[in-house]
Amino acid sequence: MENLLDHISSEIYQKSYVIIDDFIDEEFRGELLAEQIELVRQGKFRHAAVGKGGQKQVRTEIRSDEVHWMDSDDLSPLQKTYWEKVEEIRKVLNQRCFLGLRSFEGHFARYPVGSFYKRHLDQFHAVPHRVVTVILYLNESWSSDDEGALRMYFPQEDGTELIEDVLPIGGRLVVFLSGEIPHEVLPTKKERISITGWLKDID
Numbered sequence: 001m002e003n004l005l006d007h008i009s010s011e012i013y014q015k016s017y018v019i020i021d022d023f024i025d026e027e028f029r030g031e032l033l034a035e036q037i038e039l040v041r042q043g044k045f046r047h048a049a050v051g052k053g054g055q056k057q058v059r060t061e062i063r064s065d066e067v068h069w070m071d072s073d074d075l076s077p078l079q080k081t082y083w084e085k086v087e088e089i090r091k092v093l094n095q096r097c098f099l100g101l102r103s104f105e106g107h108f109a110r111y112p113v114g115s116f117y118k119r120h121l122d123q124f125h126a127v128p129h130r131v132v133t134v135i136l137y138l139n140e141s142w143s144s145d146d147e148g149a150l151r152m153y154f155p156q157e158d159g160t161e162l163i164e165d166v167l168p169i170g171g172r173l174v175v176f177l178s179g180e181i182p183h184e185v186l187p188t189k190k191e192r193i194s195i196t197g198w199l200k201d202i203d
């Protein structure tokens with residue numbers, strides 16, 4: 001974990017994003033996936049909203065995933081284990097990148113077949129406190145034929161943009177600066193399961 005945390009902080013410092021494969025082992029991934037499937041079965045997922053506060057609304061033409069927010073005061077043992085891992089990342093980013101991160105919020109996300117999330121930034125005027133996005137994919141298996149990639153955009157000095165497509169392979173962790181990297185979820189051909197969270201600069 002020590003080397004991994006060094007790697008995460010230096011990549012965030014230099015490139016604003018990092019992708020870690022096998023961040024969690026197969027056993028833990030399977031357990032988290034099973035927990036999420038059970039929450040879906042219990043009807044705990046809702047259409048995700050966009051915006052914040054009074055402007056919050058469900059706009060399925062922008063995003064068509066379903067989410068279940070985790071309650072920091074009522075985490076399951078598995079969720080707690082994951083939060084402890086994120087806490088290590090929070091600390092090292094504060095030590096090495098001086099980001100002043102104080103808290104974490106997160107939700108399980110489920111993208112049914114055909115769903116997507118159009119290009120956006122996770123930090124914007126209505127949601128100013130999300131500093132670092134942390135995504136963990138829980139999928140059992142994934143191939144490029146399943147589509148549903150996370151597409152990240154990297155603006156270049158000459159005005160063009162580089163694009164990187166990241167498949168939601170189980171166990172893969174993606175960390176990036178919420179205010180700097182526009183991204184989208186391309187339409188998926190297979191149910192797509194993840195935990196998405198944000199490290200914030202407020203409690």
Ligand SMILES: O=C(O)CCC(=O)C(=O)O
Nearest residue numbers: 117122135150185194196
């Ligand atoms: O699941 C992903 O790959 C990205 C999700 C996302 O962009 C978001 O929830 O803000």
Ligand SMILES: [Fe+2]
Nearest residue numbers: 120121122183
């Ligand atoms: Fe996002």
